[in-house]
Amino acid sequence: MAQETKYTEDNIKSLDWKEHIRMRPGMYIGKLGDGSSADDGIYILLKEVLDNSIDEFVMGSGKTIEVSIQSSKVIVRDYGRGIPLGKVVDVVSKMNTGGKYDTNAFKKSVGLNGVGTKAVNALSSYFRVESSRDGKSVSAEFDQGNLVNKEDLEQSSRRRGTKVTFIPDEVIFKKYSYRNEYIEKMLKNYVYLNPGLTIMFNGEKFYSEEGLKDLLSDRIREEDRLFPIIHLRGNDIEVAITFSKAQYSEEYHSFVNGQNTTQGGTHQTAFREAIVKTIRDFYKKNFEPSDIRKSIVSAVSIKVMEPIFESQTKTKLGSTDxxxxxxxxxxxxxxxxxxxxxxxxxxxxxxAEQLHRKILRAEKERKDLSGIRKLAKDRAKKSSVHNKKLRDCRIHLEDTKKEGYLETTLFITEGDSASGSITKSRDVNTQAVFSLKGKPLNSYGLSKKIVYENEEFNLLQAALNIEDSLEDLRYNNIVIATDADVDGMHIRLLIITFFLQFFPELIKEGHLYILQTPLFRVRDKKETFYCYSETERREALKKLRGKPEITRFKGLGEISPDEFKNFIGDDIRLDPVMLDKYKSIPEILEFYMGKNTPDRQNFIIDNLKVEIDLVEEVKEEINEVK
Incomplete structure (x- = not known):
């Protein structure tokens, strides 16, 4: 019989605002991460500070925002009205305190709950806010949310506005680093949504005159568009639409009050429905929704009074009004x-004629595929019960109200030994495993038909739930986990080719990664170091005494489940797969998967040479140690 646990007044605890944020950071900024993903916490901190500066611009004050990031130090300076001087400390350190509760001052603001800058303050090892207005200035410095210094200047020549400086706390965010690619995308979205605003980032200027039209121009090259971008504006709404020649599925970029709602929501659903209804009415034909929307690349932005989001990170709109x-x-x-x-x-x-022809082509292709799609879906339904390829997890990306939905990950592995190690050591709540049988088919140049004919591709598509669009994507992170040898590299390339060929928006939206696994284990009787590079291996050897044991991991199957949990847990290292913004998808596919041109041969030889040289050097050193 279980012993009864005492439950008294001593069990009831009240945490102050900063203690609660630091104990439960996920409630305020989503996941933590190390900066390898665009929705990692360090970018949310930057966004929370920027949102306040953007709101100043929206209210007609301050046309320029300056952002500087050097290593881990972030500085954001705007030239808005400045925080009221008597409230500078309260605004960044008292919960439920802020100007945005006054809807006359901020009618359609992004941050409405008075939490944003408090979370940044509490989660930073150094936080400084300075406000200048009316010829005066007030600054305050904090350490993990604790006020350590405050300075009032009765006379100041500084231009009005607010300057925030912070360093994310390494106690919370371990081994993090900012990636400029993610920051640049964030800043571009801000200027697309706020034409006339200038953002300077480390000296580079971001500016837009044509709003969402510029967003689509940046996302899809002119030669890949079916027709010129349709750009529509109205009170509290802006829309941009075109169709791609280079992709099959639907791509949406949706925003509410300047917030990029990456999970969509009521506005994105309404937009997809409205496109279908309008086009059906225009052509007076009851076309299938999938035929109308196939290959669409679009953006929609609306402004809502006091929006309701489904999570603190504001990635999905819940408002119906x-x-x-x-x-x-x-x-x-x-x-x-x-x-x-x-x-x-x-x-x-x-x-109108080009759109009509596109719909008719999509309709013909769908009918041509209807038989094989039905067979594939029936096969997928049967295999979902018996199929051992997918070991699913409990939480999925659409579960926005469950903590951990942003950590949802699908590992794509090759072979039973590798998938077995990951399966045994994974977090069953948020990590799923999809096991490939040998090398996948090279899908370069093939039509969408192959996705249904090839069992592995069809099951992978079904596991991700991305047949028509990313709206119902089941995992936030798709991680290719293969050996770091020639065969493993080839499998990576074939999987990336599959996504580029049929689901490029998955890569564009930053969902695809390569799992880094250690090349070496270096240990003595007291300590063990897992090393991901030659530099780390040398540093580990310096820390150990005597003759340490050096193990070279040849493949994932060699790493035991007990060890593997170290590489897919809190210290997971991921390399994001990113597209070259200067090259089209057909060009990228042609370079990597086309005929063996001299350029491609040289690229492969140069990259493999590094790996081969490293292996030979380590073999020699291991022999010396022995």
């Missing part, structure tokens, strides 16, 4: 599209 006396989100977007898109198609006959 626009606020005030305005209609529902669905009705608002539907009415706008019915009027504006219909008018555009009537005025632009060539675009």
């Amino acid at each position: 626009m606020g005030g006396d305005l209609p529902t989100v669905r009705t608002f977007i539907s009415d706008f599209m019915k009027q504006k898109l219909d008018n555009y198609l009537h005025k632009n006959n060539e675009t």
